[in-house]
Amino acid sequence: MASSFLMDQTADTPRCIVTIGEIVVEIMAETQGVGFLEPLALRGPYPSGAPAIFIDQVAKLGGDCGMISAVGHDDFGTLNIERLKRDGVDVSAILRADSYSTGSAFVRYRPDGSRDFVYNIRHSACAQIGLHEAARTLLKRATHFHVMGSSLFSFPIIDAVTTAVHQVKAQGGTISFDPNIRKEMLDIPDMRAALELMLQECDIFLPSGPELLLFCQGTTQEEAISEILDMGVSEIVLKQGHEGATCFSADKTIHNPGFAVQEIDPTGAGDCFGATYVTCRLSGKTREDSLRYACASGSRAVSVFGPMEGTSGFAELDQVIAGAAMKGVAS
Template identity: 60%
Template sequence: MKKIVAVGEIVVEIMATEPGDGFREPLSLIGPYPSGAPAIFIDQVARLGQPCGLISCVGPDDFGHLNMERLRADGADVSAVTVAPEGVTGSAFVRYRSDGERDFVFNIKHSACGRITRSTEGDRLLDSADHLHVMGSSLFSESIVALIRHAMDRVKARGGTVSFDPNVRKEMLTLSGMRAALETILGESDVFLPSGPELFLLSTATEEEDAIAEILDLGVTAVVLKRGADGASYYDGESTVHHPAFAVTEVDPTGAGDCFGATFVTAWLRGLAPARALRLAAAAGALAVTRKGPMEGTSTEHDIETFAARRHVAVT
């Protein structure tokens, strides 16, 4: 079975229990929940029974322990997650607004995540990898951009493949060298997994089909567009597949994109047909939104298969 590796942030998420406007008053909070987009992605891959590992860094604290134990218990290789003696595990505080939008307070760049660096353990993991997954949210410093470029080169040199979820806020594009880094990563990716407007992040096109054609022209094999409660679409230049969302009650959407992406990439690497891969991914995304806590939304292969077989999709 092919091994999937990701590089990037491990954090805990702490959520406000009531919706409202930000954090400018004392609040009732719930957490810590294991989190960090690449960590959720790898946890979902592990729960599908696929070999996988994460290159990251935590502090010598309970938040780091919580994450490491979860990832390890679910079957991920955490040998390349270092514990920085002087570091503190990253955190994200989230509060939903009544319209469903989210306010975040992040401590990532200045946490132990900022110390993610090239290591012997990391290179060893990369040398056993068949696929690298890259997330835009992880590109928060020049040193991690350089590490991710190194990881891409190392995995591709062995004939491996790359998937890329831009998962990036527009303001990150103003960081020095960020646009160029994203363009290079996209140009070297096999699967691109944008969410809604992220399709246009690096494109001058205004129509979906033009942006997709532009991306496929770069040499990307497949574009998988996540559309939230409106489902998802797959494009490879020859075939187009749409899958509506499964009808569920949304409790917490954070992490749905990572569970969806992990399931799609795993299915793609297993050689499943795009329509089947998209259906399983949509099932994983739907299951994820029904549970509170970003990594709590990951599912076993059995649960995803069973859910997908029920065949009830939302009318969109």
């Protein structure tokens, strides 16, 4: 069951946010279409990976943070490590794996806004992610651990994430969980069990739209929220795209509308949103302020091309919020 530690956070509480998972380069098609069945113009490589985007956003907000991952001895690995290091992430627990290439994701947007992917993750350096000595050293500093469902792609990584969750909680820390999954993943019994465990252990749950119902017996949003809060989750933060987001807790519900921006590339927006909400809450900000900053972060992320290129500091987020207030678009 989740702890009440989250509710006791103040701006003076020492904190270190850690995550574990895939680091990839993302290479993106310049034109819309279906698949990669013919030569076409591509842009990239860009540093990427859902947990990598998350932790980079934490660092851009000034949070003490680090990541456990693995990349190859190649330019793609160097590109990612140098970007994370530049933005302030502790990269000491990112392994340079021998005989493996850095993970990759080729992306093409379809006309309806959905995406085609060609991934190399399971058989890349990402498969070497584990709790090696440097990772265990980083975990000893962790006061908060973030789990991304997309990172639970192999049994060894599931074991590593589970061990990390239990260790951070034993240290008095807290957990956040973003499902970030395809529904088909729930058909694999061990995968579903791992995801359900993460939900039971987390303090902040960060689903997107229909993900709210994937783990529940109830068939309505109200039933799902009640069921998840009864598990001991402190805050459910439901990402609702351009409509903004809503935070559900035992004592109240808060909604913040989306900020109107020109959408250029939605990749990474949810990761930026989650990182901003978690960082704000752990620094002592109210749910209202945290939700407002998170919505601004997600909105700014979609306005920039490239999965990690839209990560923001508080100065940029204040500009988004102030601009919307002047236009009367969002509060």
